[in-house]
Amino acid sequence: EVQLVESGGGSVQPGRSLRLSCAASGFTFDDFAMHWVRQVPGEGLEWVSGISWNSGNIDYADSVKGRFTISRDNANNSLYLQMNSLRPEDTAFYYCVKDMDDFGDYRFDYWGQGTLVTVSS
Amino acid sequence: DVQMTQSPSSVSASVGDRVTITCRASQDIRGWLAWYQQKPGKAPKLLIYAASTLQSGVPSRFSGSGSGTDFTLIISSLQPEDFATYYCQQANSFPPLFGPGTKVDIK
Numbered sequence: 001e002v003q004l005v006e007s008g009g010g011s012v013q014p015g016r017s018l019r020l021s022c023a024a025s026g027f028t029f030d031d032f033a034m035h036w037v038r039q040v041p042g043e044g045l046e047w048v049s050g051i052s053w054n055s056g057n058i059d060y061a062d063s064v065k066g067r068f069t070i071s072r073d074n075a076n077n078s079l080y081l082q083m084n085s086l087r088p089e090d091t092a093f094y095y096c097v098k099d100m101d102d103f104g105d106y107r108f109d110y111w112g113q114g115t116l117v118t119v120s121s
Numbered sequence: 122d123v124q125m126t127q128s129p130s131s132v133s134a135s136v137g138d139r140v141t142i143t144c145r146a147s148q149d150i151r152g153w154l155a156w157y158q159q160k161p162g163k164a165p166k167l168l169i170y171a172a173s174t175l176q177s178g179v180p181s182r183f184s185g186s187g188s189g190t191d192f193t194l195i196i197s198s199l200q201p202e203d204f205a206t207y208y209c210q211q212a213n214s215f216p217p218l219f220g221p222g223t224k225v226d227i228k
Contacts, residue, residue, distance in 0.1 A: 045157075045165065045208055045219040061216055095164055106217035107155055108210070109176065111164035 002026040002110045004096045009115030016086055022079040022096030022112060030054075030074035033104030036081050038092035039114070048094070049081065053102040064090075086119045093117075123148050123211050125220035133228040140196040142223045144209035149189050153213035156185055156194045159222075160205045169194065170212075199225070 008020040020036070035050040049060045049070040058070055069082040079096055093114040100107040124147040134140050144154065152172040157165040167176045169185040172192055182197040196203055204227055209220040 044221050045210070047217045047219070059215060100170070106153075106210075106212035106215075107167075107170045108157075108165075109167045109170075111166070113164055 002098065004098065004110060004112035006094065006096045006112045006115035009094065009117045011118040011120065012086055013121050014087055014119055017082070017084045018086060018117060020081040020083065020094055020096075020115060020117070024077045024079065024096075024098070027098070027110075029072075029077040031102055033057075033099035033101055034072060034079045035097040035099060035104070035106075035108065036070065036079075037095045037097050037108070037111075038090075038117075039095070040092045041116075046092075047106075050099070050104050050106070051079070052104050057103055059104075083117070086117075088119050091117060091119045122216060123150060123214055123218060125209055125211055125218050127207075127209060127220040127223050129223060130221065131224040131226065133226055134199050135228045136199055136201055138199045138228075140199055140203075140225060142194040142207055142209075142225075144187075144192040144194070144220050146190045146192075146211055146213075150211045150213035152188045153211060154185075154187065154192050155210045155212055156183075157208045157210065157219075158203075158205045159208065165208065168207075196225075 003025045005023045036048040067085045071080045095114045096112040097108045098110040154172045156169040159165040173185045206222045206224045
């Protein structure tokens with residue numbers, strides 16, 4: 001059974017940093033691209049960032065480019081999102097998401113339960 | 122960027138009803154469209170990809186069709202567990218944008 005378990009969310013002041021983690025199990029982690037997708041409570045879904053199986057291809061949404069960094073550790077079946085210079089508009093649930101492809105073709109077949117990030121003074 | 126729209130934004134329906142949700146892309150995305158179901162407090166779940174391919178384990182009352190710019194999700198006979206919000210998402214080009222969602226609630 002595929003499991004994606006996010007951690008690291010919490011409440012932080014604007015301008016500060018936070019690092020999200022995602023522990024993956026139930027599939028061969030280094031065979032697939034991975035993504036982070038976020039959702040403001042009560043609103044729609046926004047893709048944030050994606051990383052290919054070997055970290056050779058990395059993309060970011062314009063809204064987070066230059067502030068967020070995605071990375072992965074295939075040896076430990078883990079995905080990360082380093083979030084710097086956080087803004088109130090980054091407040092959202094952050095989902096760890098598995099791609100159906102190794103390089104990433106944006107077909108999201110499994111999602112974690114999400115971790116809430118709140119940015120407020 | 123390819124923009125996605127959905128209609129209706131919400132629909133009230135009864136158990137057993139046939140429900141149709143449409144999704145439109147601002148430019149040709151061929152068949153690169155997915156549909157997700159999200160229940161309150163839960164993560165989204167993939168229902169359909171490549172416009173019409175049912176994800177493993179998804180009931181056959183769900184079906185998808187379309188190509189190019191116009192797509193449809195049909196629930197042939199609504200069940201109590203189907204009351205949720207449904208999102209379409211284009212996977213043809215960067216960035217992978219989602220539609221605004223269609224909420225299906227109980228009439």
